Amino acid sequence: MDDLSAIRELLSAPPVSPEVVADGRTRLAAAFASTPKPANLKSLEMTEETPVHQYKRRATRTARWTALGVGLLGAAAAVTLVVTSGTSAEAPGTRSAAQAPSVEPIKKLSAQQVLLAAATSAAKTPADGAYWVRNSVTGKQRVEPGGKYTLEMTTLLEWWVSQVPGKPTWLISQNLGIKPATPQDEEAWRAAGSPHSWTYPGTTVTTRGKSLKTGSVTLQSKPGEPVAKRVDGDKTDSSVGKPMTRAALSELPTTADGLKDYLKTVIAKQWGAEYAHVDVNAELYQAGVHIIMDYPAPPNVRAAAFRMLASLPGVKAEGEVTDPLGRTGQAVSLPHSNGEGRLIMNTATGEPLAFVTTIKGARVFVAIKKARWTDDKPDLSASRRGSDDPPA
Amino acid sequence: MSALQDVSDLPRETEDANLLKESLRIPERFEALYDRYFAEIHRYVAGRLGTQTADDLTAEIFLAAFHGRARFDAHRGVVRGWLYGIATNVVAQHRRSESRQLQTLRRTAAEDAVDAVDAGHEDLVARRLTAAGVQEQLASALGAIPDADRDVLVLLALAELSYEEIAQALDIPPGTVGSRLNRARKKLRAALGGVNPMFGGADG
Structure with missing residues (x-):
């Protein structure tokens, strides 16, 4: 008997009684009933509104400072790395490194140079306006049901955070569809007859004599x-129970060392006794x-964050690369035990282009x-088309 | 963790994420997730805190999940793992019940051993003694490892979550899941090696 089976056996419990299930369902139904229905988008113009939901904060550990949308799923696909002769992030990526083998030697900026240049630019970014808008594409790869090629699903997310504290944040999201991940995958996809839907069969999960059949899903x-x-x-997110409101962001330290010290206390608090085992560098x-x-951190806080990254040991320059949307930028990366986290940025404007996490390929x-x-204001009329609100 | 293994997880996780998303507009959709996962979350909590406590707490866990559903981020993990994460947070608030439960299990195992001796039949006695001994040792070894390590180990054993899902459920890096598991399993083996030579044969 292996140790996991032994634990399963030791901690096995009798099946839950139907009364307990029914009782819980009643309590849940009460919660449904007392949940104000979100008003239809039609009636929610950008006017003063009292909060509809007061979401309960998770009691103990709240969301960690992981990059938004970075999960661990999917199959391998290398980041296309295009080396050009240019040294500036402004240089248009030629994508044809092979065609010009004899150009001047590649001058690669150090990670520190890249990050400090970005910091200088970031400090000059204007921070005026009614809303902070952040429009991003998240990509995640999956092997198709037959295992022959990899699919990439992309999602568009657009946040609108009001300058006025307490005003609602809007999140517009859109499924951008699914495509073969790389040209090779596309080839395999064609060979498979260019399907436009993929059905993953349901599975039967058997636990303690009870089996549960899950339905199939078609993408x-x-x-x-x-x-x-x-x-x-x-708020856009929270950290150690402290929502990153505009006020919280404006209180963040504006020097690299100050920010590092502050974040260390945050990390220590999050990890408690585990702190001794934490790779603080990677967390920072x-x-x-x-x-x-x-x-939407203030420009000087963003600049401090770039400078703090520049001060971390192990962060290395990757030179000029193309990001997942095909734009060129300077990249730095930090390896971790299973892969790396790569930040691609436009050093001239101090804008981040993409963060690409690779974990076990x-x-x-x-x-x-x-x-x-x-x-500008969020385009909620556009989103109304996609609204599947029940009729008012 | 092969990519193909991910595939088998896909259908349910996509469906779950959709249900959760819909429940933001239509709260009743959440009931499908309740029906799907109540029994297994209850079993997990009952294993760790005892049936009675699980009867009291499992509904709480689902209520907390329902109220916090806007905070679930499908890009960060799967609904099932997220529920186990909430359940584990609740377990963490009841560490005293947990250690009581482990003591109870240890006592029960010891009593089983006594029963085995009473039962006669030499070979049967020997087998049951060994089994009871393993359980007794295991219960005390589990009680002795740090809470955070035990959380990871028990999630792996009972919830059968992958390393990645455990990482997502507990909001810790996957590397930490691995190191906590190694630590925990090493200690279990050290504590149990003398009892059952077969123990620890299958190593993750």
Whole structure:
């Protein structure tokens, strides 16, 4: 008997009684009944609204500072790395490194140079406007049901965070569809007859004599409609129980050392007794990337985050690369035990382009199309088309 | 962890994520997730805290999940793992019940051993003694390892979550899952090696 089976046996419990299930369902139904229905988007213009939901915060450990949308799923696909002769992030990527073998030697900036250049640019970014809008594409890869090629699913996410504290944040999301991940995958996909849907069979899970059959699921290649949802308050995420509201962000330290010390206390608090086993360097890297990528932090805080990244040991330059959306930028990376986390940025503007995480060869990316302050308003009329609200 | 293994997880996880998303607009959709996972979450909590406590707490876990459903991020993990994460947080708030439960299990195993001796039949006695001995040792070894390591080990054993899903459920890096498991299993083996030579043969 192996140890896991032994634990299963030791901790085995009799099946739950039907009364307990029924009782829980009644309590849940009461919660449904007392949940205000989200008002139809039609009636929710961008006016003052009282919060609809007061979401209960998870009691103990709240969301870690992992980069938004970075999961661990999917199959391998290498990041296309295009080396050009240019040294500036502004240089257009020629994508044809092979065609010009005799150009001047490649001058590769150090990770510190890249990050400090980005910091200088980031510090100059304007931070005025009614809303902070962040439009990103998240990509995740999956092997198709037959295991012959890899699919890539992409999702568009657009956050609108109001300048005014307490005003609702809007999240517009859209399934951008599913495609073969790489040209090789596309070839295999054609060979398989270019299907536009993939059905994964259901599975039977047997646990303690009870078996549970799950239904099959079919994925469609076609994109979905945009759907808007309101997130109350101006928080975009939280860390150690502290929502990253605009106020919280504006209180973050504005020097590299200050930010590092602050984040260390955050990490120590999150991990408690486990702190001794934590790779603090890797955690700081993630936290820094998170501030740069995911939050409407003030320009000087973002600059401090870039400078803090520059100060971390082990962060190495990757030179000029193309990001998952085909844009060129300078990249730095930090390896971890199972792969690496790569930040691709435009050093001239201080804008992050993408964060690509590779874990055991699997890749997940978040690419930012725009992240800036604006006086524009979220296009909720567009999202109404995709609304599947029940009739009012 | 092969990519193909991921495939078998896909159908249910996509469906779950859709249900959860829909439940933001139509709360009643959440009931499907309740029906699907109540029994196994209850079994997990009962294994760790005892049936009676699980009867009281499992509904709480689902209520907490329902109220926190807007915070679930499909890009970060699967609904099933997320529920186990919430359940584990609740277990963490009841560590005293957990250690009481482990003591009970140890006592029960010891009593089983006594029963085995009473039962006669030499070979049967020997087998049951060994089994009871393993259980007794295992219960005390489990009680002795750090809480965070035990959480990971028990999630792997009872919930049969993958390393990645455990990482997502507990909001820790996958590398930490691995190191906690190694630590925990090493200690279990050290504590149990003398009892059952077969123990520890299948290593993750």
